Amino acid sequence: VEVLLESIRLKYREYGIDREPFVIIKADAGSYGMGVMTARSVDDVRDLNRKERKRMAASKDSQAVRQVIMQEGVYTFETVGDPPAVAEPVVYMIDQHVVGGFYRVHTGRGADENLNAPGMHFEPLAFVEPCNTPDCGQAPDAAPNRFYAYGVVARLALLAAAREMAAHG
Known part of the structure; x- marks a missing residue:
């Protein structure tokens, strides 16, 4: 999370984007909107409470999350x-x-x-x-x-x- 956010920050500076970067973390096997979280710092992941950990541990069809993907969060202006x-x-x-x-x-x-x-x-x-x-x-x-x-x-x-x-x- 830290490495990806820093990479995004550098690009934001390069392109003059005045927004806080964020990443989306979600189950690699698909999510149907479950097991998805937004992180703006590594602390958002490190400091997950029990309820948030449980929510991130299962995805569609109650499958256990074994791998996640991280991607740049993109602001939605539409x-x-x-x-x-x-x-x-x-x-x-x-x-x-x-x-x-x-x-x-x-x-x-x-x-x-x-x-x-x-x-x-x-x-x-x-x-x-x-x-x-x-x-x-x-x-x-x-x-x-x-x-x-x-x-x-x-x-x-x-x-x-x-x-x-x-x-x-």
Whole structure:
């Protein structure tokens, strides 16, 4: 946790990001939102109380957690609804093509919290038009351009996952 947070801090300084970095720790075998925690320092992990340890010890289907993964926490700045609720886009792909998606929404969580928790709901991402290219005639945050950006990020994530799989067999 300490090494990853320091690495993120360096990148935040390099890019002028004025936010506190955090990491997400979750069960490597899948979580369904269980066995997930946020850490902003090594003390957050070291000082887990008994209840928190028990919560982190089991994941989906009450399986014991044997391994965890740590990843950089990413702030969620998307909101949907009235009043606005924090939302994260989830994009579906077939091969390299974006085919749809939804927003995971949680009215009781903040921009730096796991939204995959009790109380969440889903809102459809309405891809009214194909979003293969940006619409230069509209604002950057117009729906077609946001959906285009989501698609770019999804394709980059797919490429990164493929490279990682190839490198690690």
